[in-house]
Amino acid sequence: MAAITERDVRSSVAATASAATVCSPVIHYLAWVTALTVFPLIWAGGLVTTTKAGMAVPDWPGTYGYNMFLYPWETWFFGPWDLFIEHGHRLLGSLAGIWCIGLVVLSWSLRTPSVVRWMSLAALALVILQGVMGGVRVLQVDREVARIHGCLGPAFFAFLAVLVVVTSRWWQAAAERGFWLSRTEDESGTRVGARAELLRLRAAMLRTLQNQRYVTLTLWALAYLQLVFGASMRHVPETADPYYFRILVWFHVVGAVCVGVAAVILSFTRGCPVPGLCWPRRLLLGAVVLQIVLGLGTWVMRYNFPDWFANELFAQAHLIVSNDFYQVQIVSAHVALGSFILAVGAFSAARIWRAEHGLRTVE
Amino acid sequence: MLKHSLVWWLLGERCPWSARVAVLAGRWAVCGRDLVCLLSVVVAVGCTPPAEFGDNSLEWYKQERAARLEPGQGFPEVHRQDVSDITRVWFGTPDAPQLPLLEGEDDPALELLDMGKLAWAAGPVVSRNEESSQGLYRRHCAHCHGVTGDGRGPTSAFLSPYPRDFRLGKFKFKSSPTGTPPTKDDLKTILVNGIPGTSMPSFRLLQDEELDVLVDYVIYLSQRGMVERFLIAAVRELDEDARLVSLPDAARLRDLPLDVQLGPLQRVAPVGGESAADRDSAADADSVGGSEADAKAGADEDDGSESDGGSGAKADVSYDRDKIADDLLFLAEEQMLPVLEKWLGILDFEAKEVDVPAWVLDSRDAAYESQVALGQKLYFGAANCVQCHGETGIGDGQTNNYDDWTNDWLKVEGINPTDAAAWAPYVNAGAHPPRPIMPRNLRLGVYRGGNRPIDIFRRIQYGIEGTPMPASLTLTEEQIWALVAYVQQLPYETLSRPETAKKLENERPVR
Secondary structure (H helix, E strand, O other): OOOOOHHHHHHHHHHHOOOOOOOOHHHHHHHHHHHHHHHHHHHHHHHHHHOOOOOOOOOOOOEOOEOHHHOOHHHHHHOOHHHHHHHHHHHHHHHHHHHHHHHHHHHHHOOOOHHHHHHHHHHHHHHHHHHHHHHHHHHHOOHHHHHHHHHHHHHHHHHHHHHHHHOOHHHHHOOOHHHHHHHHEOOOOOEOOOHHHHHHHHHHHHHHHHHHHHHHHHHHHHHHHHHHHHHHHHOOOOOOOHHHHHHHHHHHHHHHHHHHHHHHHHHHOOOOOOOOOHHHHHHHHHHHHHHHHHHHHHHHHHHOOOHHHOOOHHHHOOOOEOOOHHHHHHHHHHHHHHHHHHHHHHHHHHHHHHHHHHHHHOO | OHHHHHHHHHHOOOOOHHHHHHHHHHHHHHHHHHHHHHHOOOOOOOOOOOOOOOOOHHHHHHHHHHOOOOOOOOOOHHHHHHHHHHHHHHHEOOOOEOOOEOOHHHOOHHHHOOHHHHHHHOOOOOEOOOOOEOOHHHHHOHHHHOOOOOOOOOOHHHOOOOOOOHHHOOOOOOOOOOOOOOOHHHHHHHHHHOOOOOOOOEOOOOOHHHHHHHHHHHHHHHHHHHHHHHHHHHHHOOOOOOOOOOOOOOOOHHHOOHHHHHOOOEOOOOOOOOOHHHHHHHHOOOOOOOOOOOOOOOOOHHHHHHHHHHHHHHHHOOOOHHHHHHHHHHHHHHHHHHHHHHHHHHHHOOOOOOOOOHHHHOOOOOOHHHHHHHHHHHHHOOOOOHHHHOOOOOOOOOOOOOOHHHHHHHOOOOOOOOOHHHHHHHHHHOOOOOOOOOOOOHHHOOOOOOOOHHHHHHHHHHOOOOOOOOOOOOOOHHHHHHHHHHHHHHHHOOOOHHHHHHHHHHOOOOO
């Protein structure tokens, strides 16, 4: 069975490029830019929470009485860390908002599939909601709102990942007949098999895609649940009962095991019937492995090694330094990578769904 | 089986399932509120509960058991309310701390603690300007040590050792003798250095002034907790119908005007003007029901219904102002002043200057070997370090001891710490499950109180307060230094030496 190559996709895309429902590449690039802005935004948000700098600026939407964009940059850039990271987080959020406005303007002014138009609007609504939540958290001095703010951000990032897929040429190509015809040619370009053989091939590909979709979506859901538990641990009220935090930790640990198991199962759903499905899956698996390592690192950098290592020199000599570079970066990287997993998972699931959908609809 | 496993995971430790279920059920009511927040899918502004100093429910339960009250029968509720009201009016709230002052602005308590620093450390984390943030304690400490300083912050159950409970007024690593509080420098040193091998971090990245602020607030919490414990203990001594303050029936002290609540005490407004508590109280000064309020509005929400509901009764409350003032003065002198005086002692305390002998720092010194040999002899002999730290020094001697924070309630009824069913009620009342305290493994070369020779010297000289590590009352300074030298070379010594150790142990005088 011949593997489909990028050349096949390009040729099939070229054949369908003139279709009226193709999204403008500008929108696709802007979706990428927005997503690439949101990732550091989430990382910065993680830094804000890790260093508890969220209340460094007491007012909102202004900054110490200034319009946010007119706040003296020297004071911001050379000021205390708390101010630097919190105000920087706001500026990055504003930038993401501007990109979302651009997406809406472009998608509603150019010839664009309606799904992209509405998704752009939804992205703008989400970024506004997220910004307002951040503001409410500051004005109300409420950690519960901070937790919801922390859970909504990664969901927004995952939504943007889907938007990137939906606005891509790949998305359009996967629904075209030409995309799938090449799948039924051998290396010399000759059509293989009779119709019955083609139908068997299609059924096998659908099964693979379906399995991958189920597992990817399960992994995504588990990862999001993990994120909610993680956010709840990071924003736990100081007055909370110790057993509440304990329950959260255990759920987070059990959730990590579940995500790991889902990742292992995903790695067994082999076969990439379509190009563009393999690398997101590999990236997802790699990110899950790295995330588990970072999770362990986060615990050690926050709370030291468990008692199992009571007689080990490395554990006893380990000194936690509050808010030092390694602690802050490892903990924040754990937060950011969690969002990254969600985004890649959403990206992968969207592509799998589209491939499955395309294969079902072509004759 | 699944339930059993789940409960096992949730609680950890070695604990039978019945005790786990009992503990979980006990905590469920508290956790339920938080879980509702966790599971809420809508924006629930105000779900975060306001910070309040929690009552010392463990001490109440302990005193109830010590008073041999029947199971299920506790002290009357008015006693709890009296202690809560008195500590509240004396020490304020987590958002608006106060100090009980008998001499106003001249009170010596203000020499120890700075009201401005307390205000800086207290309250939620907010910023008034670009340079610094308020609420340093909740930002850096409360997650482990708890808002009340009871060592029951949200993360505490997982940490080993458990975070320090300040309310006993005991601190492990200090330069002052056993039984005396640590100096401010001692507390600051711990903040700067952290404690390796534990969850206590180093806060060396904080500004020096911020560290001072935290030190003051820790002392404040410790004082508050100690006074509360003494007041609870005083309740046990009361006659059946008596109260700590002369109030009729179920009337509460907090419902009276502030000047009556304060009695002989005075208040000093924190830096930056009068406190929110004073503002509110001033407004209510002529009316009944002038209780304190928090700097952050809403802290009294849960009391609101109580106050409203009782407003009719409050108008009818008749009280003897002078009698209440006398009661409060008596309580202040009996329960509060001893605590404050104990802490004030650190103002005059100066750690004795100790010169580190040259041979301790230089193993090539001619005297070094002989001193190490002397130290070894003391280790197995007069100092009896071997009993806990073991023959090889790896801390495998006596490992079934408990620290004072556990023994404080464990010994009330002589509870067997391995009998989880026996200690489960105490855990429900607010204790952490007991964990034996492990002697230090001296061969790792890491000492929690500091690695300098003078740090080890102090640990041997004064012991480690609250732990089985005793002060060496009979050893001379020279002998202690010999022990320091011996302990310091243990990580570099081969394990063949235990054979020698056994011989030495056999030579130990029979006790």
